[in-house]
Amino acid sequence: MSKKSLNWAVLGVGQISEVVAPAIRDSGWAVPYAIASRTLEKADGFARRHGFSRSYGCYEAVLEDPAVEVVYNPLPNWLHCEWTIRALEAGKHVLCEKPLAEDMAECRKMIAVSRQCGRALMEAFAYRFHPQTATVKELVSRGSVGELRLIRSSLGFPLDFTRPNVRLKPSPGGGALMDVGCYCIHVMRYLAGEEPQAVLGRSQGVAESGVDLTFGGILVFPGGCLGLFSGSFQTARDFQLEIVGSRGRLLVPMPFKPDPTHSALRLEAEGETREIPIRNGGDAYRLQVDHFSRSVLEGRPLSLPLEDALGNMTVIEALRSSAQTGRETRLVPDG
Numbered sequence: 001m002s003k004k005s006l007n008w009a010v011l012g013v014g015q016i017s018e019v020v021a022p023a024i025r026d027s028g029w030a031v032p033y034a035i036a037s038r039t040l041e042k043a044d045g046f047a048r049r050h051g052f053s054r055s056y057g058c059y060e061a062v063l064e065d066p067a068v069e070v071v072y073n074p075l076p077n078w079l080h081c082e083w084t085i086r087a088l089e090a091g092k093h094v095l096c097e098k099p100l101a102e103d104m105a106e107c108r109k110m111i112a113v114s115r116q117c118g119r120a121l122m123e124a125f126a127y128r129f130h131p132q133t134a135t136v137k138e139l140v141s142r143g144s145v146g147e148l149r150l151i152r153s154s155l156g157f158p159l160d161f162t163r164p165n166v167r168l169k170p171s172p173g174g175g176a177l178m179d180v181g182c183y184c185i186h187v188m189r190y191l192a193g194e195e196p197q198a199v200l201g202r203s204q205g206v207a208e209s210g211v212d213l214t215f216g217g218i219l220v221f222p223g224g225c226l227g228l229f230s231g232s233f234q235t236a237r238d239f240q241l242e243i244v245g246s247r248g249r250l251l252v253p254m255p256f257k258p259d260p261t262h263s264a265l266r267l268e269a270e271g272e273t274r275e276i277p278i279r280n281g282g283d284a285y286r287l288q289v290d291h292f293s294r295s296v297l298e299g300r301p302l303s304l305p306l307e308d309a310l311g312n313m314t315v316i317e318a319l320r321s322s323a324q325t326g327r328e329t330r331l332v333p334d335g
């Protein structure tokens with residue numbers, strides 16, 4: 001009989017591990033097997049809370065455990081490359097948190113190791129697995145707003161600057177562009193269905209550590225659509241996705257954390273406004289765990305290929321460079 005589920009292990013007891021653990025537990029294709037923390041007591045508590053059967057006081061122990069089949073890597077961004085590569089080389093499949101790496105060079109290394117080792121690797125953009133996102137894509141593709149002209153997206157929240165936070169570490173992986181801007185870039189590339197040919201970026205409010213706190217940018221798509229976005233640690237909660245075409249616009253209130261039970265898109269086209277409900281779409285994190293496990297078990301390609309992660313990082317780097325030079329960065333040569 002063919003195998004029906006995979007043993008998952010989580011690295012680190014952090015904010016997002018607490019959210020993804022129930023998704024692993026609730027998936028029909030994943031077993032909550034092991035948790036590793038730098039502090040064994042933290043791992044023990046996590047294992048009890050979420051029903052994991054093994055807890056370890058160091059990350060190496062997960063790699064040495066032959067029963068572990070999938071490693072979920074939600075470590076700080078500067079540890080994504082190192083621990084993903086170590087896990088792949090230990091023969092594990094890896095779901096790694098966004099952004100996959102700190103820069104394109106790390107991204108390329110991770111992709112090469114995944115291919116050499118014949119193990120699956122995916123960047124964790126859970127919103128892509130929720131039916132709301134598929135509905136938005138379908139509406140845009142079938143011309144519900146006419147010719148695509150503008151995609152506006154923002155993701156912001158007020159970060160507590162009185163406490164240490166991995167997002168503020170002075171490293172290429174720190175800052176708002178990397179942490180939240182990456183979502184806006186991801187969804188704009190997906191909906192435009194192509195890569196931008198040029199970008200313009202601007203950062204504001206640089207923290208003591210030197211990382212950007214608010215980042216705004218423009219993506220110029222060759223098909224004639226402009227993407228406008230902002231990512232921030234300094235605003236009130238600001239989650240937005242708006243797609244504007246030649247004949248109408250589509251508003252998506254919770255684009256990156258769709259509600260598991262009910263959400264509603266708003267389509268305004270040719271003088272009419274229509275609510276499009278998405279009922280019982282499910283938990284995006286569980287859908288992501290289902291997809292990753294099933295793809296590995298059934299030998300099917302992942303719907304977020306590694307080229308997509310490299311494409312996102314290419315745009316992030318170009319935006320970073322534009323913010324530094326104060327000029328537009330071209331991604332394809334003029335011609």
Ligand SMILES: NC(=O)c1ccc[n+]([C@@H]2O[C@H](COP(=O)([O-])OP(=O)(O)OC[C@H]3O[C@@H](n4cnc5c(N)ncnc54)[C@H](OP(=O)(O)O)[C@@H]3O)[C@@H](O)[C@H]2O)c1
Nearest residue numbers: 012013014015016017037038074075076077097098099166
């Ligand atoms: N997909 C999403 O919705 C989503 C949401 C939030 C964050 N994320 C991503 O998930 C990753 C982690 O974010 P988070 O908010 O969960 O961070 P966090 O709460 O700070 O957790 C990170 C964990 O990494 C471990 N760690 C290892 N070395 C560390 C070091 N030198 N400094 C700090 N922590 C260290 C710690 O676990 P131990 O002490 O147990 O070893 C820590 O709890 C980031 O890549 C972020 O972009 C994704």
